[in-house]
Amino acid sequence: MKGAFTLLETLVVFTVLAVLVAVAIPATTRVHQYSARMKAVSNMRQLGVAAHLYANDHNQQLPGHPVGEGLPVLGNAAGGTWPQLFCEYLSPSDPRVFLDPSDRQTAKLPLTTVLSDQINNTGYIYNGFDDLSPQGLPLNAVPLSRLENPSQIILLAPKTQGATIFYADLLLQPLADLLNQFNPVVYDGGAHYLFVDGSVRFLKESEYSNNFWLTDKSVRLPTLPILPLPDGMNSLAGPTGSRLAGSPLL
Numbered sequence: 001m002k003g004a005f006t007l008l009e010t011l012v013v014f015t016v017l018a019v020l021v022a023v024a025i026p027a028t029t030r031v032h033q034y035s036a037r038m039k040a041v042s043n044m045r046q047l048g049v050a051a052h053l054y055a056n057d058h059n060q061q062l063p064g065h066p067v068g069e070g071l072p073v074l075g076n077a078a079g080g081t082w083p084q085l086f087c088e089y090l091s092p093s094d095p096r097v098f099l100d101p102s103d104r105q106t107a108k109l110p111l112t113t114v115l116s117d118q119i120n121n122t123g124y125i126y127n128g129f130d131d132l133s134p135q136g137l138p139l140n141a142v143p144l145s146r147l148e149n150p151s152q153i154i155l156l157a158p159k160t161q162g163a164t165i166f167y168a169d170l171l172l173q174p175l176a177d178l179l180n181q182f183n184p185v186v187y188d189g190g191a192h193y194l195f196v197d198g199s200v201r202f203l204k205e206s207e208y209s210n211n212f213w214l215t216d217k218s219v220r221l222p223t224l225p226i227l228p229l230p231d232g233m234n235s236l237a238g239p240t241g242s243r244l245a246g247s248p249l250l
Contacts, residue, residue: 036101037187040158041200043097047124047156048198050089055144062142062155062196064129065167066117081117081166082126098122100158100186120166124156124194125182128167131214147215150196154212157182158191170213184208 055062063085083098090097095111100123114121129142147153157168163181184191190204193212203212211217 037192039101040186040192043099043101043123044156044192044194044200045198046090046097047086048194048200050086051155052198053089054085058141060144062129062144064139064142066140081115081120083120083122083166084115084117087111087115098124100124119164120159123159125159125163125168126166127153127155127196127213128169129215130169130171131216144196147196149217151199152212152217153196153215154193155196156194157184158186158193159183168213170210 051062063082066081095109095114098114099109109121129139132142132146133139144150154168160181160183165181168182184203184205186192187202190202190207192200192202194200
């Protein structure tokens, strides 16, 4: 038939199309990953602004533990968990600022669920600052004046999918159990962290240190590597040591 493609021409067309698809799919994936990373950074920066707006309204103090989370608390009642307190300084109609775009399990949760005071449904875990208290109890209010190097102290870190706790208490909880609750590898071998000064930094797993959580850098804690969260384990009820491998000291 005049004008019809030959078999060879058809094969050439399909080959070219296959090459174009093979090139386009990885590029599209990289674009989506980059978009998710930028959204995660934006969310953390907004939460950092909310934290400092809260501090400005509360005598230059960040929120600590609310009374009644299951641990004795020093200080005055903060009136809620950190997501509930920060929500006053964010758009109340958009809960996505509390969510990490990489966590598909929580991406469509309504605001009332995200702001639960029973289970942490956000994408992040908050520094408990328990090393500030000589009595070893979590403080309910954290004075910024006591945080001498805020650019080196983590305020928020990405939470492991399925983890439930709000606060990282490195000195009150078994460290291995606590480290099951946050995720040091989210994008490209690392994760974004919000620091007390409001900056958001990407740290490779090799750059991360447990001491970033501490206000007193003289305290020595075990460091990485961290092993994957065991199936079905989503709370501090898991076995101690389930995620730390070797536990070398810094």
